[in-house]
Amino acid sequence: MKCRWGFAATIMLAAIMLGGCCKLCNKSDDLTVKSFDPSPLAKNFTVHANYSSHMVLQLGKPVRISGTADPDGWVMVSLASDGKPVEIDVLDGDVKLAANGKAEFISVVKTDKNGEWEAVFDQFVKIKGGSFTVTVSGAEGVKPIVFDDVVFGEVWFCGGQSNMEMPLWTGNPFWRNIGGDAIIAGDYPGIRLYNGSSYFKKVSPGVICVEPRGSGWQRCTPETLKGFSATAFFFGLQLNKELNVPVGLIESCWSGTNIEPWISKTAYEAAGRTKELNAIAMANASREQIDSKRAAIQAKFESDIKKWNVRFENFNPAATAAAKTWSEKNYDDSKWQATQNEKSLFKKAGLGVIWLRRYVEIPADWAGKELKLKLGAIDDCDEVWFDGVKVGSTGVDTPKYWQAARVYDVPGKMVKPGRSVIAARISNISFDGGMTAPDKKLETSDGAASISLDNDWREKLEYTADAAKLGPIPVKTSIDIDSSHFPATLYNSMVAPWGRYPIRGFIWYQGCSNAGNPNDYKILQPMLVQDWRRNWQDQDLPFILTQLSGMLRNHPETPDAPDAWKRPEPQDRNWGYIREAQADIIGKVPTVGMAVALDKGDMNDIHPHDKAPIGFRLAKEAMRLAYGSKETTSGPRYKSVEFKDGKAVISFTNIGSGLEARETSGGKLNCFAVAGDDGRFVWADAVIDGDKVVVSSSQVTAPKHVRYGWVDYFGELNFYNREGFPAEPFRTGK
Numbered sequence: 247m248k249c250r251w252g253f254a255a256t257i258m259l260a261a262i263m264l265g266g267c268c269k270l271c272n273k274s275d276d277l278t279v280k281s282f283d284p285s286p287l288a289k290n291f292t293v294h295a296n297y298s299s300h301m302v303l304q305l306g307k308p309v310r311i312s313g314t315a316d317p318d319g320w321v322m323v324s325l326a327s328d329g330k331p332v333e334i335d336v337l338d339g340d341v342k343l344a345a346n347g348k349a350e351f352i353s354v355v356k357t358d359k360n361g362e363w364e365a366v367f368d369q370f371v372k373i374k375g376g377s378f379t380v381t382v383s384g385a386e387g388v389k390p391i392v393f394d395d396v397v398f399g400e401v402w403f404c405g406g407q408s409n410m411e412m413p414l415w416t417g418n419p420f421w422r423n424i425g426g427d428a429i430i431a432g433d434y435p436g437i438r439l440y441n442g443s444s445y446f447k448k449v450s451p452g453v454i455c456v457e458p459r460g461s462g463w464q465r466c467t468p469e470t471l472k473g474f475s476a477t478a479f480f481f482g483l484q485l486n487k488e489l490n491v492p493v494g495l496i497e498s499c500w501s502g503t504n505i506e507p508w509i510s511k512t513a514y515e516a517a518g519r520t521k522e523l524n525a526i527a528m529a530n531a532s533r534e535q536i537d538s539k540r541a542a543i544q545a546k547f548e549s550d551i552k553k554w555n556v557r558f559e560n561f562n563p564a565a566t567a568a569a570k571t572w573s574e575k576n577y578d579d580s581k582w583q584a585t586q587n588e589k590s591l592f593k594k595a596g597l598g599v600i601w602l603r604r605y606v607e608i609p610a611d612w613a614g615k616e617l618k619l620k621l622g623a624i625d626d627c628d629e630v631w632f633d634g635v636k637v638g639s640t641g642v643d644t645p646k647y648w649q650a651a652r653v654y655d656v657p658g659k660m661v662k663p664g665r666s667v668i669a670a671r672i673s674n675i676s677f678d679g680g681m682t683a684p685d686k687k688l689e690t691s692d693g694a695a696s697i698s699l700d701n702d703w704r705e706k707l708e709y710t711a712d713a714a715k716l717g718p719i720p721v722k723t724s725i726d727i728d729s730s731h732f733p734a735t736l737y738n739s740m741v742a743p744w745g746r747y748p749i750r751g752f753i754w755y756q757g758c759s760n761a762g763n764p765n766d767y768k769i770l771q772p773m774l775v776q777d778w779r780r781n782w783q784d785q786d787l788p789f790i791l792t793q794l795s796g797m798l799r800n801h802p803e804t805p806d807a808p809d810a811w812k813r814p815e816p817q818d819r820n821w822g823y824i825r826e827a828q829a830d831i832i833g834k835v836p837t838v839g840m841a842v843a844l845d846k847g848d849m850n851d852i853h854p855h856d857k858a859p860i861g862f863r864l865a866k867e868a869m870r871l872a873y874g875s876k877e878t879t880s881g882p883r884y885k886s887v888e889f890k891d892g893k894a895v896i897s898f899t900n901i902g903s904g905l906e907a908r909e910t911s912g913g914k915l916n917c918f919a920v921a922g923d924d925g926r927f928v929w930a931d932a933v934i935d936g937d938k939v940v941v942s943s944s945q946v947t948a949p950k951h952v953r954y955g956w957v958d959y960f961g962e963l964n965f966y967n968r969e970g971f972p973a974e975p976f977r978t979g980k
Contacts, residue, residue, distance in 0.1 A: 288319025288357070288384040291391075296747045297380070298462035299393045302438045302494025304401045304748040306371055311380060312364035312746055315357045323365035324381040326350035328394070332375030338368045364746075373398045395465075397438070399492030400485060401749040402868070403778075404478035405508065405741070406756035408501035409792070411443050412853050414479060415472040420802045423476040424856045434466040436486040437479070442498040442740055444473050449507075450739035451727040452529025458743040463494070475499065477755055477792070480861025481868070488869060496749070498740045500730050504759045505770045507736040513777040514733065517769070521723055522733035528725045529732075540725050550720035551642050557716055558675055561598075562709035569708045572601050573631040573669045579603045582704035597818070598710035602670045602681070604703045606688055609695075610663040616691040617656040619668065621699070622683020623649045627673040632656050633666050642675070651683070655691075668699070671708070676719055676762055676820065684804055713818055718763040737777070745781035751788035751872050752778060753864050757828055758794060758852060761820050764827035771828065772835050788871040790839040790864050793828050793974070794821060795854050796847025796959035805850040811961045816919040816927040822956035825975050832883075839867035842881055844955050845963040845972045863971065878902035881971035887952060887978045894920060894941040894952045894978075902967035905934045915939060915965045917957065920949040927953060939965075953977040 293313035303309050315321050327349050334349060353365035377397050383390040404410060415426035423429065442460035464470040471479065475497045482493040500507075506522060514522045528536055559566070571577050582603065619630065619637060625648045629639040638654030640647050668688070672680060689696035723733075730736060754774075760767045775789045798811055831838050841863035848854045869875035882898040882905060889895075898905070907913050918932035918941050930943040930952075941952050954965065955975030965973040 286318070286320045286356075287386070288315035288321055289388055291315035291319065291321050291363075291382065291384045291388075293382050293391050293393075294743075294746065295457040295460070295462070296744060297393060300395045300438055300465050301393065301440075301463040302397055302399045302401050302492050303370070303378075304494075304750060305373070305398050305491065306369055307748040308369055309367040310364055310746060310748060311367075311382070312362065313382065314361045315363050315384065317357060317359075317361055319363075319384070320354055320356050321363050321365070322383040323353045323355065324350055324379075324383070325352075325367055325396075326379050326381070327375070328377050328379055330376030332373060334370065334375075335372040336368050337371050370398050397492045399436075399438075399494060400489060400872075401494040401496065401747070402478075402482070402485075403496045403498065403744060403749050403752045404475055404481070404754075405752065406499045406754050406792075407503045407759060408499075409758070409795075409853055409857075410475055410477050410499040410753075410755035411497075411501050412476055412857065413473045414476045420851060420855075421853065422855070423858075426472070426476065429479075430468045430471040434471075434483065434486075436490075436492050437466050437482045438492060438494045439464045439466060439470055439474050440494070440496045441470070441474055442496060443475070443500065447500055447730070448739040449728060449730055449732065449735045451732050451735045452511075452526060452738075454738045454742045456743060458498075458740070476857035477861050477864070478753065480858045481753055481864045482861075484862050484865035485868060488865070489873065496744065496747075498744070499755075500736060500740070502759060503730050503736065503756070505756060505767065505774060506733045507731055508741060508756075509734060509770065509774050510737045510742070510777050510781070511734045512780070513773050517773055525723050525725050525733050529727050536725060536727070543723055543725060547720060547722040548643065554717070554720055555642050555675070558597075558673070558711060561711045561716065565709035566599075569599075569601065569671075569706075572603070572706070572708075573629075573634055573636070573671070575634040575667050577603075579704050579706070582706045585703050585705045597674055597676075597713050597716070597820075599671060599673050599708040600680075601706050601708060602672065602703045604668050604699060606666050606668060606697055606699070608661060608663050608666050612661055612690065612695070613663050614658045615661055616658045617661055618689050618691055618693075619652075619654040619656055620689065621652040621654075621670070621681055621686050624652050624670070624672060624681055624683075625649070625679035626675045628652065629671045630654055631669040633660060634669075635660060648676075648679070656688075710817070713820060713823070718765065721762060741778060742781060745783070749782065749787070751790070751868065753790050753792070753868070755792040755860075757824055761794075761824040764820075764823035767824060767827040768830045771831050775831065775835055775838060786837055788837045788839065788868060789835075790841065790867045790871065791828060791831070792841045792843055792860055792864065793825050795843035795860075796845070796849070796957070797821075797852045797854075798849045798959045800850070800852040802848070802851040809961075811849050811959050813957075816929060816953065816956065818927075819956060819958050821958045822953070822975065822977070825955075826977070829974060829976075837871055839871050840880065840974075841867060842972045842974050844960070844975055847959055849959050849961065866971075878967060878969045878971065880974075881967055882965065882973040884954075884974065884976035884978070889949055892942060892947055892949065894949050895935075896939045896941065896952060896978075898937070898939070898973075900967065900971070901937050902969040902971070904968045905937060905939065906966045906968050907934055908964040908966055916962050917955050917960045917965070919953045919956065920946050921951040921953075922946045922948050923950055925951065927951070927956075951977070951979045 331347050333346050351367050355363045355365050357363045377395050380393040380396055381390050414423050415430050416422045440460055440463050446459040448459050478495045478497055482495045486493045511526050627641050686699040687696045779785045779787050843860055846854055846859050866879035870879040880900050883900045885897045885899050887894050887896045907915050913934040915932040918930045919927040920930040920943050921927040928943050928945045930941045932941045
């Protein structure tokens with residue numbers, strides 16, 4: 247049973263009555279007053295951990311404050327201005343009420359059969375003035391729970407993986423925002439924070455948590471800001487600037503996580519997702535059942551990935567046969583391309599196989615000695631020869647093969663003074679790859695002497711593989727119930743408990759960990775959106791995602807040369823497909839927006855260090871979706887293509903006041919590629935023609951397909967609209 251609110255303007259305290267509510271009147275004696283027996287008030291009561299001092303309550307929606315109490319107990323909840331005059335517009339049903347002065351709203355509520363209580367106050371449409379105090383009271387003599395410095399404003403839930411979690415400042419130069427030390431020292435009275443990440447993270451397999459874990463609501467200080475999401479902060483900063491109301495940010499993210507742990511069991515049941523449901527069912531299983539299931543999953547995974555690898559190895563049998571002699575000692579590699587950057591070869595080749603060869607002079611005193619060939623991590627798989635004899639290999643059956651250190655033994659009988667050759671056949675089956683580790687060397691088995699093998703390699707491509715034709719590489723379903731990758735576990739602990747707290751919407755930055763299976767992501771992302779909206783019981787909540795930015799290889803400590811991103815030909819890249827999967831939701835699920843980030847990546851780091859543009863773009867989409875802005879809030883989006891006269895003429899939406907080629911003359915654009923019927927893409931000439939882009943190439947007389955931004959990283963992107971928003975990557979002819 248709930249009494250919604252009583253209100254009296256100026257200094258009037260609203261009267262309380264059970265089973266009804268007091269209405270606002272111009273005269274205090276117009277209020278209906280009934281007596282209230284305080285004897286049922288609870289002696290034991292709590293308030294859920296979503297609420298605390300400094301919290302932001304959502305404007306324009308009913309205020310909900312809840313907790314637990316004795317069975318059949320009553321709790322009195324007061325929401326009162328802090329003594330300073332305030333101007334308030336309140337929506338009570340269809341009636342809009344207004345008042346100036348001091349005010350107090352009171353609700354007296356009874357616990358339900360589960361010991362839960364909830365006080366609901368009508369919608370506060372507009373508030374100008376001071377802050378409020380929330381007081382939850384029980385029986386006489388029991389200390390009330392008091393939250394002060396409570397404000398009304400706009401509340402956003404901020405979720406995802408590492409690029410949402412990356413904070414404004416840490417001591418790690420690769421895990422902080424540019425200029426973060428100066429940013430956290432600023433003054434931001436209009437932003438409040440609730441950090442549910444950091445050391446508050448929690449997994450909860452199979453059990454939905456009642457309480458969120460976190461810092462409680464906090465004002466912005468250097469201490470509270472430095473560990474808070476940079477993306478979320480810049481988003482909130484822009485909203486506060488445009489709306490001039492307090493902004494509350496709830497951070498709930500976990501680095502490295504897939505999308506699957508953020509989706510509920512209920513959603514998986516509705517979608518009939520047996521893979522995730524079978525895993526979730528193990529959450530309450532015995533250790534023996536878990537071990538048996540894990541063994542079965544491992545066996546199936548090993549079988550599936552071996553079958554996939556067979557398809558990969560047989561993708562181009564003619565090329566593989568032609569490369570059969572490339573491991574031999576006396577093979578002539580003089581026409582191979584010299585490379586000083588063997589740690590990231592596959593930024594050029596894409597999926598496929600590349601060979602490396604290197605000569606080494608063996609000292610006379612090494613003759614007959616056993617040697618260790620130390621090549622560090624090779625991403626992904628390899629076979630290695632010394633003077634034409636195979637000395638080692640690492641394949642998909644090796645745990646974490648992409649980062650396992652390679653140490654291969656060279657028998658003493660093979661070691662002779664003079665020139666020897668090392669040959670390596672490297673297979674890249676996902677993302678980029680190569681010899682990723684520095685300090686490669688050939689050393690004596692006792693470690694007393696060594697020869698550096700860094701640089702001075704020659705390379706030659708065996709073949710490239712089409713990711714679409716290969717199909718996604720198999721991914722093992724996790725049944726590690728303590729893992730943050732376990733299905734539904736983070737929804738249970740870090741999303742579900744927030745459903746009781748009214749918010750305006752969500753921002754989301756995730757996708758890197760699902761890049762290996764973009765087709766499934768097209769299904770999972772809409773599931774998550776609808777699932778989260780269900781948790782808040784509001785299918786209209788705006789949801790704004792961040793499309794993945796650009797990156798070649800995640801090795802910030804040993805960056806590549808500035809021009810290492812340049813490729814002789816376009817490649818068919820995994821991240822093009824996952825970006826497409828992210829964008830697939832736009833226009834299919836209502837009230838969903840997207841911030842493009844391809845131009846704001848870091849070639850050497852999966853975590854771009856300047857999150858301010860990302861936060862700004864997310865905020866602009868929020869202004870459109872949540873606050874009715876009519877401005878252009880995103881960049882050109884592919885609409886259609888017409889092929890004629892050897893050219894592709896492309897039309898776009900989100901043109902704004904016009905298309906723009908930044909930092910170039912003559913309207914020329916880059917990162918466009920075309921292909922004919924053979925599907926072989928080449929870099930193309932692209933120019934702006936009014937509100938269209940005309941794409942052509944002298945190498946393709948009859949283009950049939952166009953791609954833009956279909957790259958992991960491109961250092962000279964220049965396609966925007968005049969409002970400054972970058973074009974969305976796309977391909978024609980799916």
